[in-house]
Amino acid sequence: MGCTVSKTRLPELLPKRISLHHDAILVSKKPVSQSTRFLENFLTIWLYDVASNKYENEMEHLGKLLYGLKTFNNIETCNHFINNVRDEKIFLILSGIHRTCEHFHDFPQLEKIYIFDCSHEINDTK
Secondary structure, three states, rough: OOOOOOOOOOOOOOOOEEEEEEEEEEEEOOOOOOOOOOOOOOEEEEEEEOOOOOOHHHHHHHHOOOOOOOEEEEEEEEHHHHOOOOOOOEEEEEOOOOHHHHHHHOOOOEEEEEEOOOOOOOOOOO
C-alpha cells in the first residue's frame, strides 16, 4: 500500500462577460490558468456623493462581484481609512465628487483612481 501523488490540472476558465449599465464588457481575452494573479491584496473603495442615490444599483452589483467593497460618503472618513491601510493596494472609485480627486494623489496605497459618472453629460467648470 503506497501513496501516490495525483497530478490533477485545474481546468482553464473561459472569459465571461459582465454588465454595468447594460453594456457587456469582456473581462479577459486569455483563459485563466493556475498562474493567474488574483486580487487578494487589493481593496476597492467607492467614495460617492451622499446627495445622489443614482449609484446604489451599481454599488450593489459591484459588491456582488468584489469581495470586501468599502463604500464611503465622507471624504475625511475615506482619507482616514486609506491612510491606515498598510499591506494592501487600493482601487478608488469616485462618483459625483470629481473635485476631490486631488485629495488622494499622495497616498502610496492607491493603485488606480477611477471616476464613475452615470450621467452622459460632460461639465466643464473652471
